[in-house]
Amino acid sequence: MFSMELNPVQKEAVEKTDGPIMILAGAGSGKTRTLVSRISYLLKEKDVPPYRLLALTFSNKAAREMRERVASLVNLDINSLAITTFHSFCVRVLRSEITYLGLSKNFTIYDEAESRAVIKSVLTRRGINLKEISPYEVLYFIENLKNLGHYVDRSPPYNYEVEEDHEFYSFYLEYEAELFKANALDFGGLICGVIQLFEKFPEVKKHFQERYHYVLVDEYQDTNRAQFELIKILAEKRKNICVVGDEDQSIYSWRGADIHNILDFEKVFPEVQILKLEQNYRSSKNIIEAATHVISQNTLRKGKKMWTDNPQGDSILMVDCLDDKKEASFVASELLDLYKKGTLLSDMAVFYRTNSQSRIIEDHLRANKIPYKIIGGTKFYDRKEVKDMLAYMRLVVNDKDSLALSRIINVPARGIGATSLRKLEEEAVKGSVSLWEIICAIVENSEKYSFLKISAKIKSSLREMATIISEIKVLDQEKESPVTLYEKLLHDTGYFDFLKAQKDYESLARIENLEELSSAIKQYEQSNPNPSLLGFLETITLDNSKEEEKTQGEVSLMTVHGAKGLEFPFVFLVGAEENLFPSYKSMEGGSKALEEERRLFYVAMTRAMKKLYITFARGRMLFGQIKFNGPSRFVDEIPSNFFLLHKVGHEESAFQMEEDDYFSQESPYETDKVFQLGKRSLCKFESGSKVRHSLYGEGKVLESSGTGDEEKVLIMFSGGVRKKFMASMAPIVRI
DNA sequence: CACCGTTAAGTTTTT
DNA sequence: CTTAACGGTG
Numbered sequence A: 001m002f003s004m005e006l007n008p009v010q011k012e013a014v015e016k017t018d019g020p021i022m023i024l025a026g027a028g029s030g031k032t033r034t035l036v037s038r039i040s041y042l043l044k045e046k047d048v049p050p051y052r053l054l055a056l057t058f059s060n061k062a063a064r065e066m067r068e069r070v071a072s073l074v075n076l077d078i079n080s081l082a083i084t085t086f087h088s089f090c091v092r093v094l095r096s097e098i099t100y101l102g103l104s105k106n107f108t109i110y111d112e113a114e115s116r117a118v119i120k121s122v123l124t125r126r127g128i129n130l131k132e133i134s135p136y137e138v139l140y141f142i143e144n145l146k147n148l149g150h151y152v153d154r155s156p157p158y159n160y161e162v163e164e165d166h167e168f169y170s171f172y173l174e175y176e177a178e179l180f181k182a183n184a185l186d187f188g189g190l191i192c193g194v195i196q197l198f199e200k201f202p203e204v205k206k207h208f209q210e211r212y213h214y215v216l217v218d219e220y221q222d223t224n225r226a227q228f229e230l231i232k233i234l235a236e237k238r239k240n241i242c243v244v245g246d247e248d249q250s251i252y253s254w255r256g257a258d259i260h261n262i263l264d265f266e267k268v269f270p271e272v273q274i275l276k277l278e279q280n281y282r283s284s285k286n287i288i289e290a291a292t293h294v295i296s297q298n299t300l301r302k303g304k305k306m307w308t309d310n311p312q313g314d315s316i317l318m319v320d321c322l323d324d325k326k327e328a329s330f331v332a333s334e335l336l337d338l339y340k341k342g343t344l345l346s347d348m349a350v351f352y353r354t355n356s357q358s359r360i361i362e363d364h365l366r367a368n369k370i371p372y373k374i375i376g377g378t379k380f381y382d383r384k385e386v387k388d389m390l391a392y393m394r395l396v397v398n399d400k401d402s403l404a405l406s407r408i409i410n411v412p413a414r415g416i417g418a419t420s421l422r423k424l425e426e427e428a429v430k431g432s433v434s435l436w437e438i439i440c441a442i443v444e445n446s447e448k449y450s451f452l453k454i455s456a457k458i459k460s461s462l463r464e465m466a467t468i469i470s471e472i473k474v475l476d477q478e479k480e481s482p483v484t485l486y487e488k489l490l491h492d493t494g495y496f497d498f499l500k501a502q503k504d505y506e507s508l509a510r511i512e513n514l515e516e517l518s519s520a521i522k523q524y525e526q527s528n529p530n531p532s533l534l535g536f537l538e539t540i541t542l543d544n545s546k547e548e549e550k551t552q553g554e555v556s557l558m559t560v561h562g563a564k565g566l567e568f569p570f571v572f573l574v575g576a577e578e579n580l581f582p583s584y585k586s587m588e589g590g591s592k593a594l595e596e597e598r599r600l601f602y603v604a605m606t607r608a609m610k611k612l613y614i615t616f617a618r619g620r621m622l623f624g625q626i627k628f629n630g631p632s633r634f635v636d637e638i639p640s641n642f643f644l645l646h647k648v649g650h651e652e653s654a655f656q657m658e659e660d661d662y663f664s665q666e667s668p669y670e671t672d673k674v675f676q677l678g679k680r681s682l683c684k685f686e687s688g689s690k691v692r693h694s695l696y697g698e699g700k701v702l703e704s705s706g707t708g709d710e711e712k713v714l715i716m717f718s719g720g721v722r723k724k725f726m727a728s729m730a731p732i733v734r735i
Numbered sequence B: 001c002a003c004c005g006t007t008a009a010g011t012t013t014t015t
Numbered sequence C: 001c002t003t004a005a006c007g008g009t010g
Helices: A006-017 A031-044 A061-075 A086-101 A112-125 A135-147 A168-183 A185-200 A202-211 A223-237 A287-295 A325-340 A353-369 A386-398 A400-408 A416-428 A435-444 A446-454 A458-475 A482-492 A495-502 A506-526 A532-544 A583-590 A590-605 A658-662 A672-679
Strands: A019-023 A053-057 A082-085 A109-110 A184-186 A212-219 A240-243 A275-276 A318-323 A348-352 A372-374 A553-559 A568-573 A608-622 A625-628 A645-649 A690-693 A697-705 A712-717 A722-728 A733-735
Touching: A006 A031, A019 A031, A019 A287, A031 A053, A031 A061, A031 A112, A031 A212, A031 A240, A053 A061, A053 A086, A053 A223, A053 A325, A061 A082, A061 A240, A082 A086, A086 A223, A086 A532, A109 A112, A109 A185, A109 A532, A112 A184, A112 A568, A135 A168, A135 A416, A168 A184, A168 A240, A184 A185, A185 A223, A185 A400, A202 A223, A212 A386, A212 A532, A223 A240, A223 A482, A223 A645, A240 A458, A287 A318, A287 A348, A287 A400, A318 A325, A318 A400, A325 A348, A325 A353, A325 A568, A325 A608, A325 A645, A348 A353, A353 A553, A372 A645, A386 A458, A386 A495, A386 A506, A386 A532, A386 A690, A400 A416, A416 A435, A416 A446, A435 A446, A435 A458, A458 A482, A482 A495, A482 A506, A495 A506, A506 A532, A583 A590, A590 A722
Parallel strands: A019 A240, A019 A275, A053 A082, A053 A212, A109 A184, A212 A240, A318 A608, A318 A645, A348 A553, A348 A568, A372 A553, A568 A608
Antiparallel strands: A608 A625, A690 A697, A690 A733, A697 A712, A712 A722
16 A cells, blocks of 8 residues: 555665665655655554654654644554654653753753853953854854764763863853853753763663664754764664755855765765655646756765656746835736635745845735735744743743842842842852752851842841742642642742733833743643643744744745645745845855755755746845845846846846946836935945956955945955955946 | 943854 | 944943
């Protein structure tokens, strides 16, 4: 029954169950179907008990989808199946075993913002100005270590270099000590923690190695070194490891994903069988062939040759727009047109490189009354008021979490300002106890701490707060429902009244958000057999995706990153311009970064099933000024026989258009800026154009902004020298 | 200690 | 154009 819907290679991928196997699955090649079939094959045909299987994915979305599809194929309780994300798997391991590492089972998980806050406090404590050393850089350094699988005192040999004499390494050590004291782990620490557990305690390792007979990894191209180490250990004994990935879709290297995990898989598992799924079932020939041309410019590849039996299909429509507004209005009117011809709105999607591009598109969709939804970009749990309440909850669950406590110690205002907090923190450090413990000590025995010179008013504030938290801690231990605990916290701490007292519009919105948080907790309670505050907090840190509303009939808007794994009959890829896509940052990063941008472009193209639109704007409002970047280089990499060029907002080609003609047309815009623009001449040095400077010699324009006398250009000269000039003043000429 | 004005900088973001 | 973060003032 499995072979019926599978092609020969897919069938092989399903039935070669034993020994290491790497499946290189191109976009739209039926990857998920193959994986799901493989799992049900193992369960049904090979009689593998469900608990012997471990399938690891990256996103909760992918895990959910796979679980549902397996469940529909196999008549089994899916809860006994470990189809889960790397991080959730590690949390599960650690919740039962972490005492080996000296933490307790109620450990907190810090997200990136919290990690950054810890780093800031480490730096500040050392008297380092945050301008001298950016916390972001330190965070990046630490994350990198963790992406490699490093942990403090890991004993060699490990296959990476650690600069222990690096200035930042001492920050890392201190950061780790802080987290340890707070009984907390960050995202990377979850993975590294399990590696550490396995390496230091062979009996634990043995237990898990014997538990899982078959290990599967989805989206393998996005694994980092640490995750690879982890699966290597898990599969060491039986070597029944199956990884599925596509090196051409590796788009998270900036986050530690290591393409060498794919390129070097055979070195670690020499007996590996490599299968390539090259037939695409998703897109038209035109789209596949055009995308193939683009991706073939990359050098870091295993090399797959995608092909399809699908019809040739429509040409790609390349849309050359005068500016970003024209681009947005084109997209809106085309969507409307397609809709009128009977296309479902849910079959259409708009992709952009950066989130900031969504706004102008949204404006035009709203103006045309086109329903849309934005995928990703969830910032709900980033809101101040939500984070405050979460901090209260974290404190209840884990009172060692001094970061959470210091966040809310004066919210709402209790008269405990920075000075008092610093005193408390210093005292906590001195006695090497947590902030919470020192506060409890002061409340219980204030005479002993009279030398701290804490006013009676502050002491009574502390007492009041400590009492409330303690009460709720007891209720939590008595397994009171999370939503009850939340409501009690919200009101007893005075947070609700504090917001209520402010009558401004913003506070009203905040109260609404807190109500939404309450319903999120209720939702969690309903979908969990044993709900707890700890469980809720874990769920939202590891899975911040909002509940998918099942509303049909909306156009989807998302970043290209967000589009991975999805497909749509009609796709609009907007903003295909130099400096935007590829992003200006990637152009500094050399060919590696550029190749990743190309993969990203490739991912975007291969989402489209029937028709792909690629649009670019000649002028675009960026950072408050109009920039003129040329079309993306990736556009040039698509051979012209695959697309039709369509121009919007300017009748003739802007490439050769006379400057006067350019603005003599009836301008549909009312804004002053464009009017002013029209009075001056167009920029003379588009990005990409070659110039000669009387001093520096030949160079290439990287960036051009402003027009006429205001035109500024950034030029890269040979030898990598970059200079910025006023175009009208600098001795430069076009060549 | 809270508020306001100035300044600087500005990707992508599965967990 | 935005937003976040800092420094100064009341």
